Amino acid sequence: MSQPSPAMSPRLNYAWVVMGITFAILLVGAGIRATPGILIVPLEREFGWSDATISSAIAVNILLYGLLGPFAVAVMERFGLRRTVVTALIILAFGVASTALMTTPWQLVVLWGIVVGSGTGMIAIVLGATVANRWFIKNKGLVLGLLTASSATGQLVFLPLLASLGQAWGWRAVSLTVAAAALVLIPFVILFLRDRPADLGLAPYGGTAIEPRVIHTENPAIRALKALRTGTRSRDFWVLAGSFFVCGASTNGLIGTHLIPACIDHGIPEVQAAGLLALMGIFDFFGTTGSGWLTDRMDSRFLLFWYYGLRGLSLMFLPFSFDYSFYGLTIFAAFYGLDWIATVPPTVRLAEKSFGKENAAVMFGWIAAAHQIGAASAAWGSGLIRTGTGSYLGAFVAAGILCLVASIMVLFVGFGRERRDLTSSGLAAAGGVK
Template sequence: MTEILERKKTARLHRAWIVAGIGFVTLIGAAGFRSVPSVLLDPLHDEFGWSHATIGSAVSINLMLYGLISPFAAALMDKLGIRKVVGGALVLVAAGSGLTVFMTSSWQLLLCWGLLVGVGTGAMSMTFVATVTTRWFFARRGLVTGILTAAGATGQLVFLPLIAKLAGDYGWRLPALLVAGIALSVVPLVLIFMRDYPSDVGLRAYGAPEGSTVGLRVAAVGNSAVRALVALKSAARTRTFWFLAGGFAICGASTNGLVGTHFVTAAHDHGMPHTTAASLLALVGIFDIAGTVASGWLTDRWDPRYLLIGYYTLRGASLLVLPSLFSEHVEPSMWVFIIFYGLDWIATVPPTVALCRQWFGADGPIVFGWVFASHQVGAAVAATGAGAIRDAFGTYNLAWYLAGGLCAFAALMSWRIRPLPQPVP
């Protein structure tokens, strides 16, 4: 009788896939919330007269907090649980987005879209992915990391064309209210279906062998902020951490900070309609889904260091040729860029998470939070810097060339990471 019950339990869908599914939905929303400012740059400029650099500063604060909150959110998830942290984050996003409809000064944009939405989305960043996969999966970690990371591309795909259409037809306030409503609608899903550890529902992590400690609840000791800082202090003693952080800072600058924030405006500078440019950026999301899932599959099988070298090299080459591809109409060469760049958009995440897990063991998700923080610092610098370049020279060309050159440097840093003889438990 016991054997029959065990077989029935094995045959059922493992709860880890349900948790991953809720995580996917949550990350779709988080990506959509962060993509809104890139479409609203020109509407806000037209209504309030704020410069691109000023509006870009709000995006920079958002991007920087999205990263800097990550390691503390990872530690807080150990202390309070995933459900409470993510549920509270969604409420913050709803408040920040909803309150923007009442703003009259630029500092209010910095407060709402910069501070509140930045903190909220920061708690639902890639450390959320690292925490879920580390706790709930023993097998297929790389693949699930790729799938959850691709949720960001899916959110961009869903939100960007819709927001651009609504902003064009009804003004920017309706998209802001839409984001607030969607954020609140996800809260019940998180509270009802999300669980913190497999052991909370009497399970082992997916694919974990008998006697494995993966998926067992671990009591958090001490202050969450202190733990995050201690993990940083320990990791910072290794060259690997600085190579990962440096490469990921360039990753953020060349994706979210530059392309994610300024591609629509740069294309419009060459006569392309906003809706067309936003649709192209959304297509990047389509191809990123395939690229990131494939990257997760490859990470389970290949040395993640070599994957990073290839990704950064190819991305840098594509950015160097981008300025020559902009035109009033979408030419075949631009389609090639969208496909090529999209496959590489955030394919760097699965191998970076894997290297953090190999080198830093149980502190891997928190250390990845700090690596991801560097990603967002780079994105913030690029978001403001590219806007300043546009204001000074009337074109983004210099920004594209600088980003392409930096990607070559990121590939070099990835090559300098040495293999760890034995992964840290």
């Protein structure tokens, strides 16, 4: 059903309004996802829970965040962006606020792991990919870079504030604050978020024709599972999913979850450590936005080659940066932050080339699921390493090596397809194809 066109400036295409509200949604979701990183030590102190126990709940959260992505895309296709996002924000507010009442580890797993993980999974990076794909033709890579960078901005806005709040008022105040942020967004989503340009009688930004609305009546779960079946038959899917597994393991799972405890292990206060993640957020905002701009202009495979390679080197430097006082960590945060999630725009572009525009979002959803499986594995595994050895050294080095392997993997995306296309073109030119 079409929506009445909201009043807007003749110079402002409504695509930018949708992009803006989506940026805010992803920003708040990022702040909620980042919150467990500042709760690990307070929960250890109050309840005596081990890092491994707390990390297991965070791993469930990260895993659901990724696995629900492709199903969330199918739900958006079936029921619309606005209904899906409002439902997700309500789930998040309930789940996060309820954590203030928990007293046992199983409650942590149910609330932070399952409930909050489900809510964040419904407003994952796939939401940004869906909006960019539907509303933009011109500057699509740049927009996707901006929406992806909102995750880093979420850390910038929330983490130092929440770390200070936690020190002053306790970790329960942190939970209630991020729950309130999710609730505040709901009226804006209802008022401004629209499903497709055609609902307002508009063409996508940069386009000249109104694209017909594609109506999906298929069960969202079946739609998502069919996409997975298509993906598992493609080498490109396995390469992109494998590299994104490494991306998740080396970002959200390792650094996003465990950098603050690692800093505390080296005598760096919690608020100061949270400031490092905020600094990464500043640099990643520019790095990921720049990555989107470059994706509109360069071969995405070579971009990913450099991103993963440089990330691997920075992770290998991290254990030694603690020996150079806080300034060594500042250098790491700036360098590493530039490509924290800069991998997203070129990965989405490669998914679109491999599987087509209409299927790009749902296929990226499955690729992003691999990202979160990697993140969950690293969140849990790194906690085990620290509990068993008293140090994160093994986790940092292993993640660095995985990144170097991923930098080589991505060069093979589309290799067989390009060779077949060249062969077909040559045959056609020679008259061999009629």
